[in-house]
Amino acid sequence: MKSYVMGIDFGSTTTKTVILDLKGKMVASCVASKGSISAEGVQVSMDGAFAQAGIAQKDIARTVSTGYGRRMIDVADQSYTEITCHARGAIAMFPEARLVIDIGGQDSKVIAVSGDGLVQQFAMNDRCAAGTGKFLEALARAVQVPVEAMGALAMSSTEKLTVSNMCATFAETEVISLLAEGKSKPDVLGAVHAAIASRTAGLVARVGNRNPIVMTGGVAKNHAAVHYIEQALSAKMLIAPDPQIAGALGAALFALDEVAKPSAAMMDEEDGADEAMSSARGCATQPCKTAAKLPANERPLLGPM
Amino acid sequence: MSIESILGTLEWTAENSLAAASQWKQASGRRIVGSFPMHFPGEMAHAAGCTPVILQESHEPITVGHGMIYPFYCGFTRSIVDQACKGDYDFLDAIMFGDHCVQVLGAADVVRAKLPNTRVHFYQLISSMSDPWSLGRARETFLNLKEGLEEMIGHSIDDEAMRASIRLFNRNRQMLRKLYEMRRAGDARLTARQMQILVKSSMIMDKAEHNRLLEELLAEFDKTRATAQRGVRVYLSGHFCQAPKTGVLDMIEECGGIVVDDDLYHGQRFISTDVDDSIDPLDALAKWYLERNLKVPCPTRVDQNADWENYLLDAMERSRADGMIVLMAKFCEPHMYYYPEIKEAFEKRGVPHLLIETEHELNSFEALRTRVETFLEVVKRQTAARRIAA
Numbered sequence A: 001m002k003s004y005v006m007g008i009d010f011g012s013t014t015t016k017t018v019i020l021d022l023k024g025k026m027v028a029s030c031v032a033s034k035g036s037i038s039a040e041g042v043q044v045s046m047d048g049a050f051a052q053a054g055i056a057q058k059d060i061a062r063t064v065s066t067g068y069g070r071r072m073i074d075v076a077d078q079s080y081t082e083i084t085c086h087a088r089g090a091i092a093m094f095p096e097a098r099l100v101i102d103i104g105g106q107d108s109k110v111i112a113v114s115g116d117g118l119v120q121q122f123a124m125n126d127r128c129a130a131g132t133g134k135f136l137e138a139l140a141r142a143v144q145v146p147v148e149a150m151g152a153l154a155m156s157s158t159e160k161l162t163v164s165n166m167c168a169t170f171a172e173t174e175v176i177s178l179l180a181e182g183k184s185k186p187d188v189l190g191a192v193h194a195a196i197a198s199r200t201a202g203l204v205a206r207v208g209n210r211n212p213i214v215m216t217g218g219v220a221k222n223h224a225a226v227h228y229i230e231q232a233l234s235a236k237m238l239i240a241p242d243p244q245i246a247g248a249l250g251a252a253l254f255a256l257d258e259v260a261k262p263s264a265a266m267m268d269e270e271d272g273a274d275e276a277m278s279s280a281r282g283c284a285t286q287p288c289k290t291a292a293k294l295p296a297n298e299r300p301l302l303g304p305m
Numbered sequence B: 001m002s003i004e005s006i007l008g009t010l011e012w013t014a015e016n017s018l019a020a021a022s023q024w025k026q027a028s029g030r031r032i033v034g035s036f037p038m039h040f041p042g043e044m045a046h047a048a049g050c051t052p053v054i055l056q057e058s059h060e061p062i063t064v065g066h067g068m069i070y071p072f073y074c075g076f077t078r079s080i081v082d083q084a085c086k087g088d089y090d091f092l093d094a095i096m097f098g099d100h101c102v103q104v105l106g107a108a109d110v111v112r113a114k115l116p117n118t119r120v121h122f123y124q125l126i127s128s129m130s131d132p133w134s135l136g137r138a139r140e141t142f143l144n145l146k147e148g149l150e151e152m153i154g155h156s157i158d159d160e161a162m163r164a165s166i167r168l169f170n171r172n173r174q175m176l177r178k179l180y181e182m183r184r185a186g187d188a189r190l191t192a193r194q195m196q197i198l199v200k201s202s203m204i205m206d207k208a209e210h211n212r213l214l215e216e217l218l219a220e221f222d223k224t225r226a227t228a229q230r231g232v233r234v235y236l237s238g239h240f241c242q243a244p245k246t247g248v249l250d251m252i253e254e255c256g257g258i259v260v261d262d263d264l265y266h267g268q269r270f271i272s273t274d275v276d277d278s279i280d281p282l283d284a285l286a287k288w289y290l291e292r293n294l295k296v297p298c299p300t301r302v303d304q305n306a307d308w309e310n311y312l313l314d315a316m317e318r319s320r321a322d323g324m325i326v327l328m329a330k331f332c333e334p335h336m337y338y339y340p341e342i343k344e345a346f347e348k349r350g351v352p353h354l355l356i357e358t359e360h361e362l363n364s365f366e367a368l369r370t371r372v373e374t375f376l377e378v379v380k381r382q383t384a385a386r387r388i389a390a
């Protein structure tokens, strides 16, 4: 009996798997880190989730993949981008949230979402690792502290310093010169986290600030990053106990929709989508008479993303 | 020839513009006049017995050119300078420089300095398009250009030769527009890459030869029935002087978009307007120059009667596009200057659009793919949400 759905988020540094039963209850979640885009990581993460749930691949009714490697997963029936899935997952965790800040290993994104988890606007870094987990990792190395320890150290900073370069390589030079001036590791790390926060604030500005804000992704587990971002945005953020699995959860929820209502799957599988598109076509630029409007409090998809 | 082999020939020309031009020079014995985009009337060089070739951004990494031009110039100007420094333009008999933006002027200076023995025609077309004197000033500029060409070839260019070239070029534009029309209507299946190849090769190849191939192509398309395409209908806007990387175009279509129309220079902008062949050729060219800006407004020109954002909204409606992707070349000042107005107008109407900034150096599309795919997913899902709400 196929009575589960699975979401896999094949990210740049880790793979996350979430399994839900057909009522939407989470029965397993597993994060595996096996280096960049590793197929082995996917297997480890899936096996871990199967073991937790006490089930096997044959029990899975539908699988949706997301993340950088989303197209490389054979068992997936469908794939969506991590932006679409993170929005969905984050709203499932905190239905009241209207802005999602996701900072992962390789990219960071800010997503404005509607109450049903639909993406309205988004911005992401698309060139380099500035303001991502990679940036933190590189600088932890420069300061010679383990990545897991850097947040706690940064929280004990007493002097306000600035790291102005967003390029990890240049920032490393800056960090080294601060250390050479005799600045303490906690203060330097405080500046590193403040740098990531200012970058994030820039992305938020592109989308437009909204509240409440939920933060997902691996970096949300770093207290200092959360603290500095909250400071930069002058707002408290909602953080899930397991912020890394938001994308996989969103993917699993899409899989669930598609099992429950095959027409939802069709939305992205040719006919359904096409029919819907053509019935609304021509409405894009006109005050539309045939298609219904979005609810009054929801803005349509806008702007540069 | 089959559709594939015609497109194959044109693709080779589009991708190897200088090699194609120099082979043609050897085969035909004609002079090759290289020109900067975007306003030079090729028909004039053609009437002078030369082959006009629009200089293209190359795919090569910029190396020696770095020493001559700032890194914050657009990819097109940096690449042009780099090619000039590498000696790629040595075979050209003349270069026509227009001054449609500050960066192109900088590039022109370097090219001139690097090619002291190449004949250079410099022209400054009036950029204010709706003044009482605009037409007269444009005619004057074209007259100067004509005199320059006449000096180069050693005899005058007669009006009949001009009209013959105008007709040849009109025919070319008409056929390309027909192909656009067929794609929009779903009667010809042409990808964004193929459309670019068709227009870009026209900027390089001898027009009579190009026309011959387009005629064959149209005949082939008439024979075949195109199957309906599925996906999000996308309108592409932006990119002036350089062709967008074909990898970006492919990626958009791989993500589920169908490009149905554009206002790109390597697209509709180049072929939008014909030249009147019944009046004085210089009057006709001046008229063409002004009309063209009303057909597809150019952000490097100032025109009281043209409005790019309204043009885009109308064009999207005509082509029944579901969303617009704006391709903006990094550091392209005229585009950056106008973009906020477009953004505002599109937001006001609630038309989905995505801005992609492109770079000469950008070859990794993965992160870009995520953005494009999300954009297309969102357009689809919002449409579905509207349908359910209805």
Ligand code: SF4
Binding pocket: B074, B075, B076, B077, B100, B101, B102, B103, B104, B240, B241, B242, B300, B329, B331, B332, B333, B334, B335
């Ligand atoms: S108009 Fe834009 S692309 Fe063209 S030369 Fe000027 S800056 Fe470059």
